[in-house]
Amino acid sequence: MTLDKCKRGQKIKILNIPNEVIRSQAIRFGIFEGTVVTCEEVVPAGPVVVGMCKQQIAIGRELAKSIAVQPVN
Amino acid sequence: MVNKHYQQEGVTGKNIVLVGNPNVGKSVFFNYLTGRYTDVANFPGTTTNVICGRCGQDAVTDTPGIYGVSSFNEEEKIARDIVLHGDILVNIVDAVHLERDLFLTQQLIDTGLPVLVVLNMMDEAQQQGIKIDIRVLSELLGVPVIATVAVEGKGMDQLKEAICRARAGRRLPPVQEKMAGLPADIPDPEKLLILEGDPVVSARHGMAPGGDRELIYGARRRWVNELVAMSVKETSRKEVWSTVLSRWMIQPLTGIPLLILTLWALYQLVGVFVAQTVVGFTEEILMGQYFQPAVKALVGRMVAPESAFNQILVGNFGVITMTVTYLLGLLFPLVLGFNLVLALLEDSGYLPRIATLLDRVLTSFGLNGQAVIPLVLGFGCVTMALMSTRLLGSERERRIATIILALTVPCSAQLAIIATMLAGLGPGYAIVYGLIIVSVFMAGGLLLNRFVSGQSTSLWIDLPPLRLPKPGNVLKKSWMKSYEFITEAAPLFALGALCLGLLEVSGALNAIENALVPLTVNWLGLPKEAAGGFIMGVIRREFGTASLFSFPMSDVQKMVALTTITLFVPCIASAMVIYKERGWKEGTAIWLGIMMVAFFIGGLINQLLNLFTTTLPAASPLTMLAGVIILGLAFLLGIHWLKPAK
Numbered sequence: 001m002t003l004d005k006c007k008r009g010q011k012i013k014i015l016n017i018p019n020e021v022i023r024s025q026a027i028r029f030g031i032f033e034g035t036v037v038t039c040e041e042v043v044p045a046g047p048v049v050v051g052m053c054k055q056q057i058a059i060g061r062e063l064a065k066s067i068a069v070q071p072v073n
Numbered sequence: 074m075v076n077k078h079y080q081q082e083g084v085t086g087k088n089i090v091l092v093g094n095p096n097v098g099k100s101v102f103f104n105y106l107t108g109r110y111t112d113v114a115n116f117p118g119t120t121t122n123v124i125c126g127r128c129g130q131d132a133v134t135d136t137p138g139i140y141g142v143s144s145f146n147e148e149e150k151i152a153r154d155i156v157l158h159g160d161i162l163v164n165i166v167d168a169v170h171l172e173r174d175l176f177l178t179q180q181l182i183d184t185g186l187p188v189l190v191v192l193n194m195m196d197e198a199q200q201q202g203i204k205i206d207i208r209v210l211s212e213l214l215g216v217p218v219i220a221t222v223a224v225e226g227k228g229m230d231q232l233k234e235a236i237c238r239a240r241a242g243r244r245l246p247p248v249q250e251k252m253a254g255l256p257a258d259i260p261d262p263e264k265l266l267i268l269e270g271d272p273v274v275s276a277r278h279g280m281a282p283g284g285d286r287e288l289i290y291g292a293r294r295r296w297v298n299e300l301v302a303m304s305v306k307e308t309s310r311k312e313v314w315s316t317v318l319s320r321w322m323i324q325p326l327t328g329i330p331l332l333i334l335t336l337w338a339l340y341q342l343v344g345v346f347v348a349q350t351v352v353g354f355t356e357e358i359l360m361g362q363y364f365q366p367a368v369k370a371l372v373g374r375m376v377a378p379e380s381a382f383n384q385i386l387v388g389n390f391g392v393i394t395m396t397v398t399y400l401l402g403l404l405f406p407l408v409l410g411f412n413l414v415l416a417l418l419e420d421s422g423y424l425p426r427i428a429t430l431l432d433r434v435l436t437s438f439g440l441n442g443q444a445v446i447p448l449v450l451g452f453g454c455v456t457m458a459l460m461s462t463r464l465l466g467s468e469r470e471r472r473i474a475t476i477i478l479a480l481t482v483p484c485s486a487q488l489a490i491i492a493t494m495l496a497g498l499g500p501g502y503a504i505v506y507g508l509i510i511v512s513v514f515m516a517g518g519l520l521l522n523r524f525v526s527g528q529s530t531s532l533w534i535d536l537p538p539l540r541l542p543k544p545g546n547v548l549k550k551s552w553m554k555s556y557e558f559i560t561e562a563a564p565l566f567a568l569g570a571l572c573l574g575l576l577e578v579s580g581a582l583n584a585i586e587n588a589l590v591p592l593t594v595n596w597l598g599l600p601k602e603a604a605g606g607f608i609m610g611v612i613r614r615e616f617g618t619a620s621l622f623s624f625p626m627s628d629v630q631k632m633v634a635l636t637t638i639t640l641f642v643p644c645i646a647s648a649m650v651i652y653k654e655r656g657w658k659e660g661t662a663i664w665l666g667i668m669m670v671a672f673f674i675g676g677l678i679n680q681l682l683n684l685f686t687t688t689l690p691a692a693s694p695l696t697m698l699a700g701v702i703i704l705g706l707a708f709l710l711g712i713h714w715l716k717p718a719k
Binding site: 023025029047049063 | 140141143145169170172173176177201286287290291294297298301319320323324325425428429430432433436441442531532533534535536
């Protein structure tokens with residue numbers, strides 16, 4: 001499953017971020033492969049907002065499509 | 074190993090560098106240490122210029138907000154070189170977001186430079202039930218840590234003393250290991266960046282970029298998470314008001330009405346209250362009834378009233394009368410109003426949420442939500458906004474944003490005058506004017522997205538916490554910006570007025586106006602004096618708009634003139650920035666292209682209105698024009714929808 005398919009409130013584990021620059025940027029924010037984040041908001045046809053540790057990052061739809069995730073219960 | 078950074082005999086003549094993530098309040102510290110004012114804002118990208126000051130015998134340098142030191146974007150590149158040349162790094166950390174901010178902290182410590190960590194915004198952390206054990210944190214990092222609430226001045230008294238205690242902290246073991254493998258003559262901070270694969274620093278030492286970035290970043294992230302686990306306790310986790318509001322701001326269903334409401338409120342404040350009530354007083358009464366007659370009488374006593382010199386000083390385009398009246402009576406209140414509004418938007422944290430809300434729309438223009446920042450800044454000052462296009466992710470986005478900014482976004486000074494003029498024309502003209510500009514904006518975006526080659530990037534933006542702006546900071550910031558604007562604009566305006574005055578007195582203005590008759594009178598349907606407005610417009614956009622007030626025009630003429638001058642070439646300052654950022658060839662192409670588009674669209678509107686008046690005298694020409702524009706836009710959108718660009 002990819003990030004853009006997530007629903008609001010869902011907890012997800014990041015599996016793979018293919019873009020190298022984004023991967024390095026993400027790790028600075030605390031998001032890396034294996035991190036569990038919350039999908040806090042999905043703007044229809046727009047960005048997905050993920051949250052972890054009191055911070056929120058809005059990720060554009062195209063980029064979200066490329067990020068592989070897995071739902072966590 | 075002898076390293077100057079480890080010598081700690083008193084802190085004199087050192088270079089103190091302030092480093093931190095965006096939005097942590099670095100500028101307040103800079104202000105405190107140096108006594109100088111810098112911009113304080115609640116969105117990334119405010120500090121893009123290097124700002125230096127002095128604190129006693131030491132130099133203090135502020136850096137742009139960054140999440141890590143490397144070369145991923147323009148801000149990082151600037152900050153990287155300042156950090157590499159620093160003697161002491163003061164790392165400002167947002168106490169609420171330790172997991173994120175300590176990544177940079179550990180990277181700074183890994184450079185081996187002396188570091189002081191300042192936990193700022195402790196009040197917010199307490200409100201959110203976060204307890205930080207400062208002693209444990211300091212021990213684990215190996216550097217001194219202090220706590221502050223900078224905007225309220227709490228804890229700031231210990232800052233200078235603590236800077237003297239800054240020292241090199243505990244490096245990550247893998248970094249220590251890998252550094253040993255590099256040539257000993259390279260300074261440690263640069264070694265770190267080479268290991269992390271920074272291409273620029275590696276090239277400086279004639280080395281290939283290292284391949285250990287993922288390894289080091291991974292180790293650093295794990296260590297930071299451990300640090301937080303050991304030093305932070307959360308007592309409660311409650312949903313605060315800002316979470317709900319934040320949600321409303323980014324969901325289209327609530328976000329769009331909220332945005333419209335905000336814009337409407339801002340228009341009421343600036344377009345109605347400032348542009349009409351305040352300016353009505355300052356321009357007409359203060360300047361028109363008191364200042365101008367007094368100056369004219371005074372100058373008349375010293376210089377013969379009919380002489381050319383008198384004309385230049387206090388005549389039609391008088392250097393003294395026009396400059397003072399327009400600058401202080403008209404522009405200053407308006408610019409102050411706009412800067413106030415921008416400061417509120419910046420400090421509240423609303424901007425990145427608008428970026429998220431509008432991301433979808435902006436992707437159709439080949440941009441992403443991040444472009445909201447230059448576009449909104451453009452309403453303050455196009456020149457400043459053009460510089461901030463550097464923040465955008467790709468060359469393609471920078472090119473598109475530059476053209477859209479230069480063509481369709483009027484700056485605050487100009488917008489203010491336009492608002493005043495439109496207010497006199499009534500709602501019908503205002504709506505059609507707005508429709509024209511929005512259509513040009515959208516059509517321009519869609520066409521550029523289709524025809525500019527390259528690849529655009531996707532949105533990745535940090536949403537900072539929503540904060541209630543501090544009135545003191547908002548007032549100070551808008552006052553400083555407006556003051557800077559007026560002092561910078563005054564000589565240029567006087568020069569422009571002088572040029573126009575000279576042209577008028579020598580008869581050259583008449584010649585130019587006559588030469589441009591085919592354009593101004595035949596095509597645009599304006600009085601020939603409008604040529605003077607366009608000449609002024611090249612010097613500064615709003616001067617051109619302001620000088621349209623100086624001769625009588627019909628309502629239709631006013632609208633055509635406003636449309637043309639809005640789209641018309643940006644002022645000299647922004648043209649210079651365009652040349653600097655985009656190079657000579659592209660700069661000239663943009664400049665000439667925009668001028669042609671402006672005259673084409675202005676003339677088209679005039680010709681269409683004439684056509685409707687003569688062929689369909691029964692229908693309102695304005696309504697017909699609006700209909701034609703909407704049809705044209707619908708056609709373009711239809712094409713976009715049927716055949717999306719790439």
